[in-house]
Amino acid sequence: MPVSELIKIAARINWLIGSRGNAFDATVSDDRFIAEEITRAIVESESEIVRDLAESDNAMKNFMMAWSANLTHGQTLPEHLGTVEAVQIQKYAGGTFEPGEKTTRENIRLWRANYNNIFDPLSHTTLGTTLCGYFNLTNQTIEFTGTAAQVRICNYTPNYAALQISDEFDGLLVAGGMSKLLKIGVPTALVNHYANAYQAGRGLIRQGATAVAEINEAQERDD
Amino acid sequence: MPFDSREIAIRVRAFLAESSPALAGLPIPRIAAMLPPALESYLRSLYNDGNKRQQLMKKVTATAVNGEVDLTPLLDGATTRIFLPDIRRVTVFLASTKKPFTWVGNREQLDFARIGSNESPAIFLDGAILYTRNNADGLTDSLNEAVFFTVAVFPATFAAIPVSLQMDFLAYAVDFIKEKFALVKGVI
Secondary structure, three states: OOEOOHHHHHHHHHHHHOOEOOOOOOOEOOOOOOHHHHHHHHHHHHHHHHHHHHOOOOHHHHHHEEEOOOEOOOEEOOOOEEEEEEEEEEOOOOOOEEEOEEOOHHHHHHHHHOHHHOOOOOOOOOOOOOOOOEEEEEOOEEEEOOOEEEEEEEOOOOOOOOOOOEHHHHHHHHHHHHOOOHHHOOOHHHHHHHHHHHHHHHHHHHOOOOOOOHHHHHOOOOO | OOOOHHHHHHHHHHHHHHHOHHHOOOOHHHHHHHHHHHHHHHHHHHHOOHHHHHOOEEEEEEEOEOOEEEOHHHHOOOOEEEOHHHHHOOOOEEOOOOOEOEEOOOHHHHHOOOHHHHOOOEEEEEOOEEEEEOOOOOOOOOOOOEEEEEEEEEEOOHHHOOHHHHHHHHHHHHHHHHHHHHHHHOOO
8 A cells, every 4th residue: 555655745735724835845935834844743643643543443554563573471562552463473493473362371371381291292382282372461461382472563653754654544644734733823723624624534543433344244153 | 193182182172162152262272181081081981881892802911920910000001901800701811822721719729739730720810910820830829921811901091092982082072071161161
């Protein structure tokens, strides 16, 4: 999905606030307005939209989701926005990472200990065992059976030189940028108008307005 | 591939998932932990099932030391487990000559001279010890060689379950685990 372009959003805002040099130009000709301020307003809006996406169930956030570095048993998760989307576990040294299954902390403790091989003749990090691949996430701490775990989390860092979000959100970025420009003299009515539109758009994301994919329903068991 | 706890647990899980949605998420290790008691319970059910016992019949060899065959290792063996009363119902043979032992009514009779110039060895079961009288002489403690007999050998491990009974055990294990969970969770 194409990434939104900062220069296009800035040009659109320039047009709306009447500071343009030429039509759809990012250059600010009116010295009452500051180009850097407009740029930062846009990137700050992107940050807010990203947080909304990260904290809601929305497939549009995939662009900023990434697997963490390898985590050890009992390790606290790295800082991130929103929820942990997925957990994958390396079952044995040198093995590939596979999706983990959630279970209780008690199970994890018992299966890691595997006292007298009660649960499997093989330990939880041995190739072929049934004990590996389970995890528990409590209080931002991961416990698991297997060799290593990774969590899929939001790793967004604002970049004031380029946008990172999909161009699906261009309209929202314009509204968000406009809503923050009262401080550089944009008329209140104009700011308020776009602020309302911006908040409405963010609200839709927060409410999980995206349609449920058909495949989800198709995969549901009929029993 | 051996019939092991992993295969059984996976198959049992499939059965459980189909029988009750509440049990669909039961993890494999928890099922595996319940299989040894299920096997023990299954063995007890086999003791009284004549038809299934037929499929467990095996030749068992034991060794007499100073005229005594200690059967206790076979009662709780790691690979071979027999049901002691079965011994008394079958014939015990001397491995070297294939001569059958004659069961005598009490241990004292082993000291008596045997018919046919002592050609027929004698045997008496007392507790879990087989006491013998060799055919070679009149001493009860002279036999130091192997004897064999054919009885039902109950599987001590999952891999020892005969192929013809594997799915029977599977069905038993499913019911066993369902019953235990029904007591705890009331979900069946």
